[in-house]
Amino acid sequence: xxxxxxxxxxxxxxxxxxxxxxxxxxxxxxxxxxxxxxxxxxxxxxxxxxxxxxxxxxxxxxxxxxxxxxxxxxxxxxxxxxxxxxxxxxxxxxxxxxxxxxxxxxxxxxxxxxxxxxxxxxxxxxxxxxxxxxxxxxxxxxxxxxxxxxxxxxxxxxxxxxxxxxxxxxxxxxxxxxxxxxxxxxxxxxxxxxxxxxxxxxxxxxxxxxxxxxxxxxxxxxxxxxxxxxxxxxxxxxxxxxxxxxxxxxxxxxxxxxxxxxxxxxxxxxxxxxxxxxxxxxxxxxxxxxxxxxxxxxxxxxxxxxxxxx
Amino acid sequence: xxxxxxxxxxxxxxxxxxxxxxxxxxxxxxxxxxxxxxxxxxxxxxxxxxxxxxxxxxxxxxxxxxxxxxxxxxxxxxxxxxxxxxxxxxxxxxxxxxxxxxxxxxxxxxxxxxxxxxxxxxxxxxxxxxxxxxxxxxxxxxxxxxxxxxxxxxxxxxxxxxxxxxxxxxxxxxxxxxxxxxxxxxxxxxxxxxxxxxxxxxxxxxxxxxxxxxxxxxxxxxxxxxxxxxxxxxxxxxxxxxxxxxxxxxxxxxxxxxxxxxxxxxxxxxxxxxxxxxxxxxxxxxxxxxxxxxxxxxxxxxxxxxxxxxxxxxxxxxxxxxxxxxxxxxxxxxxxxxxxxxxxxxxxxxxxxxx
Numbered sequence: 001x002x003x004x005x006x007x008x009x010x011x012x013x014x015x016x017x018x019x020x021x022x023x024x025x026x027x028x029x030x031x032x033x034x035x036x037x038x039x040x041x042x043x044x045x046x047x048x049x050x051x052x053x054x055x056x057x058x059x060x061x062x063x064x065x066x067x068x069x070x071x072x073x074x075x076x077x078x079x080x081x082x083x084x085x086x087x088x089x090x091x092x093x094x095x096x097x098x099x100x101x102x103x104x105x106x107x108x109x110x111x112x113x114x115x116x117x118x119x120x121x122x123x124x125x126x127x128x129x130x131x132x133x134x135x136x137x138x139x140x141x142x143x144x145x146x147x148x149x150x151x152x153x154x155x156x157x158x159x160x161x162x163x164x165x166x167x168x169x170x171x172x173x174x175x176x177x178x179x180x181x182x183x184x185x186x187x188x189x190x191x192x193x194x195x196x197x198x199x200x201x202x203x204x205x206x207x208x209x210x211x212x213x214x215x216x217x218x219x220x221x222x223x224x225x226x227x228x229x230x231x232x233x234x235x236x237x238x239x240x241x242x243x244x245x246x247x248x249x250x251x252x253x254x255x256x257x258x259x260x261x262x263x264x265x266x267x268x269x270x271x272x273x274x275x276x277x278x279x280x281x282x283x284x285x286x287x288x289x290x291x292x293x294x295x296x297x298x299x300x301x302x303x304x305x306x307x308x309x310x
Numbered sequence: 311x312x313x314x315x316x317x318x319x320x321x322x323x324x325x326x327x328x329x330x331x332x333x334x335x336x337x338x339x340x341x342x343x344x345x346x347x348x349x350x351x352x353x354x355x356x357x358x359x360x361x362x363x364x365x366x367x368x369x370x371x372x373x374x375x376x377x378x379x380x381x382x383x384x385x386x387x388x389x390x391x392x393x394x395x396x397x398x399x400x401x402x403x404x405x406x407x408x409x410x411x412x413x414x415x416x417x418x419x420x421x422x423x424x425x426x427x428x429x430x431x432x433x434x435x436x437x438x439x440x441x442x443x444x445x446x447x448x449x450x451x452x453x454x455x456x457x458x459x460x461x462x463x464x465x466x467x468x469x470x471x472x473x474x475x476x477x478x479x480x481x482x483x484x485x486x487x488x489x490x491x492x493x494x495x496x497x498x499x500x501x502x503x504x505x506x507x508x509x510x511x512x513x514x515x516x517x518x519x520x521x522x523x524x525x526x527x528x529x530x531x532x533x534x535x536x537x538x539x540x541x542x543x544x545x546x547x548x549x550x551x552x553x554x555x556x557x558x559x560x561x562x563x564x565x566x567x568x569x570x571x572x573x574x575x576x577x578x579x580x581x582x583x584x585x586x587x588x589x590x591x592x593x594x595x596x597x598x599x600x601x602x603x604x605x606x607x608x609x610x611x612x613x614x615x616x617x618x619x620x621x622x623x624x625x626x627x628x629x630x631x632x633x634x635x636x637x638x639x640x641x642x643x644x645x646x647x648x649x650x651x652x653x654x655x656x657x658x659x660x661x662x663x664x665x
Contacts, residue, residue: 035419035420035421038419039420041419044412044415044416044419047412047415048408048412048415051408083530132495133498137497137498137503138431138498138499138500138503139430139431139432139433139434139498140431140433140501152437202663218311224408226405227408227411228411228434228437229436229437230431230433230434230436231433232431232433232434232498233497233498234405234407234498235407235408237405237406238404238406238408238409256532275409275412276412276416279399279401279412279413279416279417279420280416280419280420282397283397287548289404
């Protein structure tokens with residue numbers, strides 16, 4: 001039996017854990033706390049997971065080729081300080097260009113110079129974080145009002161985060177499933193050598209994946225900065241590892257070739273529900289962090305190490 | 311005749327005092343000397359009065375050192391010992407700005423009657439404070455340096471006052487002239503920057519030069535490494551300012567190991583530091599950043615819900631631990647994790663911090 005056949009939905013990576021965990025949490029929280037199922041709280045959860053979902057989608061793209069990018073958190077921080085430091089007209093383009101450059105650096109390191117993705121993105125994470133602190137040493141600055149409105153305005157009763165999520169999901173889903181580029185990513189991730197022997201270019205897609213992941217970090221940074229209405233040089237710190245956790249919970253294999261947009265959504269919701277649910281139930285915040293670790297451990301323990309890729 | 315007049319006067323004063331309306335001065339968040347109102351502006355009596363029992367929510371930035379652990383204990387003690395507080399809900403953001411925003415939203419969803427926020431950085435929670443204020447929820451905000459305008463009540467301390475105390479100590483010891491090294495905390499932290507600003511403020515105008523400035527992350531191990539490097543570099547130093555005393559203890563050890571005579575170094579009011587100060591025979595000062603700031607915010611929330619009149623802001627800038635008053639503070643019977651002054655009862659202190 002191949003590792004793919006063990007899964008319910010082939011190369012999507014979706015399995016019992018990925019689907020069952022958020023469903024069980026949703027059910028338990030609905031029954032356990034009256035505030036959970038309120039429209040206000042559902043909107044809160046949506047707003048709270050939006051940035052993580054966007055970053056996790058970027059992480060999915062990198063994971064599909066067997067890579068990992070832990071520098072996305074620093075890209076969020078860099079985006080935040082750029083947005084809060086520069087004038088509104090240039091802030092977003094500059095942030096996106098800087099993010100693309102970070103991704104290009106990561107991609108060159110991994111795809112051209114053969115540096116291990118963990119080491120490459122760890123190095124860029126530290127560099128970019130330092131750069132963000134150089135630009136702005138503490139939280140503050142002025143965020144363009146348009147960005148605040150884009151992150152906080154409700155449309156037809158739905159929070160702005162909902163539209164950010166739907167847009168990001170649509171773009172990544174089309175990219176992965178309706179383009180030749182997406183097909184190449186699955187091929188490279190499943191077996192880069194045979195993909196190359198079959199005439200599939202490997203370097204350029206790998207490079208593109210890291211650039212797309214960094215751009216996802218920048219877009220998440222735009223949303224988050226608008227939502228918090230302030231720049232912060234350390235805003236993105238937890239997102240590097242949280243995005244890896246989210247995709248792992250969603251059944252994405254870090255060894256490459258297996259994963260799905262739906263899985264990322266489920267993994268992100270799981271993480272979001274842990275934090276929101278614990279707050280609503282009134283469980284010790286320290287237990288919440290421990291539970292996240294336990295769930296991740298449980299999720300990966302039920303898969304073979306070789307299949308997970310770690 | 312005189313006796314009659316005296317009695318009449320006393321009775322008049324007593325009658326006047328007992329009949330006067332409750333004033334903002336009646337609310338004591340911490341004992342005098344530890345905290346005082348810093349404005350004449352008041353929150354009117356009854357503005358947030360609500361029938362008990364109450365649910366009070368508190369958003370805390372994160373954990374990571376013994377001061378925070380003790381402060382959280384003191385907050386929970388204060389929150390659980392008022393019979394009118396039905397539920398005291400405490401959430402912690404793990405130093406993640408996005409999580410702190412989410413935590414505050416979750417507390418509001420839980421329909422708290424009062425909200426207490428100790429922000430990672432003031433700018434990060436402005437929107438949430440405004441939202442809570444718009445919903446009619448009294449918001450008590452801790453700030454390391456200055457009044458937070460949209461909060462119902464601001465409590466501030468540490469930060470600039472802490473840094474200034476150390477800076478003034480060095481200015482005094484160096485007679486306004488010399489070279490100092492500066493050991494900062496974690497880059498980007500609002501509290502850290504406020505402390506540093508306090509130092510700069512204290513030495514402004516003096517002939518004191520900052521010869522070296524490093525980030526020791528408030529950490530003993532990193533502080534020791536940095537201190538070793540600086541001592542090995544041979545850079546001149548007449549005094550050292552520290553943003554936190556774990557780094558001071560590290561530098562005490564480095565100077566001792568190398569055999570270099572100690573220079574004046576700043577610390578803080580922590581039992582472990584006072585022990586190290588005593589053992590090293592150092593020339594130091596311990597700015598006080600009392601864990602009582604946490605319970606003070608809980609008391610402010612309760613006072614607002616009781617409908618008491620309060621001042622808009624309170625400031626904690628107590629006199630530091632010095633060589634002269636050292637004995638009043640140092641507790642050889644307690645371990646290094648104890649911070650001064652505490653609002654916990656003595657039996658709890660002994661239970662938690664006994665050596």
